Amino acid sequence: MKRAIFDHKAMLSLIKCCSFFMLLFLSASASAQTKGKVVVVRSALFDTLLAKRALLNRNGGSVNAGGAYTSNYGYRLQVYSGTSRNAAYAAQAKFNSEYPEIRSYMSYHEPYFKVKVGDFRTRLEAEKMKAALQSLFQAMFIVSEKIIPPKTVINND
Template sequence: MKRAIFDSKAKLSLIKFCSFFMLILLSAAASAQSKGKVVVVRDPLFDTLLAKRALLNRGGGSSSGGGSGYVSNYGYRLQIYSGSNRNAAYTAQARFNREFPEMRTYISYHEPNFKVKAGDFRSRLEAEKMKAQLQSTFSAMFIVSERINPPKTVTNND
């Protein structure tokens, strides 16, 4: 009698184990992903543009003035205005350009503020010297670090 009870419990636990194992196996098979193939469709000019960009980044490209390609690095600029008034930003830029026509100015808009930045300084020391010169004219001015354009080259035709 004990043996009959033992056999029925063993069969019941074996059935439970097998059904649990089958559920695990089926769920793993259902969630498995098959490997696929990705096809990229692009314009053939894209490869040409990538090659030209690589050439320009190496400095081997020729710009309209001849010589080496355009290269920019990180440096410093003076931020002379920051505010939400567009007309005030353009006024600050015009005032700076009247006093320093040889220096480049840049206006950028990052919602909600317009920012006017001036100069392309390679070192912080250069930016500090210019800041000291301008302190009386532009009181709320500070130095920002960002990607700058290379300085203008002076060519003499002597």
């Protein structure tokens, strides 16, 4: 009697094993992908942006064909950082009155207003300006970020 029970369990496990492999084989063949065709739908503006990006990359990030300047990484002097909008405007006006030829930028990242000045290509240029502004502003920092490079003067002398 014990042998009959053992054979019955062996037969049952054999059926389970075969059915498992059968299901595995059927699911693998059912999920096989067939070749299809991909259709990309895009706006005409996308092609315009790609062409503009190619033009900018071709010029190496300098002056493009239209005469506009692209941005590069450089340095700016942060002359004010605080929560008061009026103090930020006052700091920007103070700088603009002393150095009208140098650009100043104000940004707001909640809750701070930041006033940054200059577009310096090298840290040495930023250090020189920091030394010149030491009497006007007490706390200044040199920050690295994207700048609008100043025009370069090329003399063919």
